[in-house]
Amino acid sequence: MTMKKLMGIGIGAAVLYAVYIGVSLFFLPSVDSLKDRKMNMTIRVRDWKGNFHPFTVGPKNRYWTSSASIPPEMKWAVILAEDARFYKHEGIDVNAIKNAIRYDLEKKSFARGASTITQQTAKNLFLSREKSLNRKIKEVILAYRMEEKLTKGRILELYLNVVELGPMVYGIGHGARYYFGKPASALTPRECAFLAAMLPGPRVAYNPYRNMGKVVRRSEMILKLMRRKGVLSVGEYRAALGQSPNISGLQRKVDESIKKEEVFNNISSAVTDDLPLDAPAGVEEPESPEAPLVPRDTGPENEPPLENRNGEPPVEQGAVDP
Template sequence: MLGGLLLAVLAVITHAYVTLPDARPLAKENPKTTALMEQRADEAREAGRKPRRRQQWVPLSAISKPAVEAVLLSEDASFYLHDGVDTVELARAVGQAVEEGKLGRGASTLTQQLAKNLWLSTDRSLLRKAKELMLAHRLEEALTKQRILTLYLNVVEWGNGVYGIEAGAREHFGVPASQLTVAQGAVLASMLPSPRKRSPSSGSRALLKQSHRVVHALKVYRRISAEQEEAAHAEVDRLLGRASKDAGDEAEEDGP
């Protein structure tokens, strides 16, 4: 029975691998839409609302460096060191899943997040996770790190119907991505775990705390100076402090 089960699992994985999308066209072409965009549009229509989509593609050179660094440190500090999968973090996630009987912590690299955004659903099934890992490997084989980062920053969700850092910067701060400050970049980076809940106007205390952590990390990893860190902390408080205070001190739980 065990042998038959293993063969069945292998057959499912093999079929998934050969039918998964080809990443090579993305080396030169920007995707017109993504699985996440289509899912959000379907959710809006089911709720009787008109789907909203704000997106404007920009090259990596048109995004402020502090904002890029903030996203990398917040989402995947080892991005340039791994080949698509953080094996240490993945092992921890698998151990936790076995212990709890379900998938919990994401353990997703930036490349895996891109694969999920482009082609997969937001469910937490083991099959979806397996596809995510295979697609991340394909992305790393077909594309440069800079291209993967560019794609990610242009398709990731930054609010209701807001996709990509250019749209996110304009939606939340009224500036292009090229003009994002250290504090604004830290806030955008800190929204990513739950972007539709953690908007700058939401009063999210979790967003406030995480934004300060990202600013500090930028200083620790020598991406900014001590003077820039101090100024950024003050700006984060100006951007989010009042909203957080108005929301009260009640603890919040952000969803996936």
């Protein structure tokens, strides 16, 4: 086959792929409905055996926690740990992407991600977890659209109500009840940092039943960042460090929930008996063993604004969050 024919085939394949991407983008869902805080939508979430279940996003979910009921410490713990430039970027953090590429090249691995809170919210609400260029492009487009249509506070509210925190435990409302037996509005700063510390990987890397020490250490680093930013006073910071997250006895609850899933889904023990509890066959484990804390930015010029410790984190660019 001549070089000319090979070039023709390559160009043709590129054109077809571009058409495919264009068509798939054309059929992306609208984000306009997300502006309505009374809106309810159903998405699919996975249990720890890889099976999908319907999940309600919105006030009809009994664990739904409105933005006004989410402690500011919870919001800041997640922002400082997951997306330090949340109030500065418009859905995509170019600096984070550059830093992640540099970090991965140094470590010779894909240990560091660059997805913003907005991108993660778009993925959780609308997209699958497949690792493909097509899905990533969709994620970026949806993130831009969400930033155009929604306030930062609304994006954060949606994100905190769909994040995975345990076996079929999605959202901080359920997480607060599951781990601490209280509503999210009653979480202490220590408990907020504890939940935020789990977000890189509640199934394996930051599963408190497997790696409690790692979760506690990460939560203490988050508390230190919260103190540094003025979210916590000196007294509040010291009090938080003096607390020990009380999750005693919950390993039994995890084991029981896994057994219920197995019975419900009639999972074959011949396939899964030799597998770790939280790394089932056919289910990707997205988190890295050592997720870097606040990996994207350092220095005061990159810190999110802090205007009122007792209120919701401010919204930049003139947006008003009702």
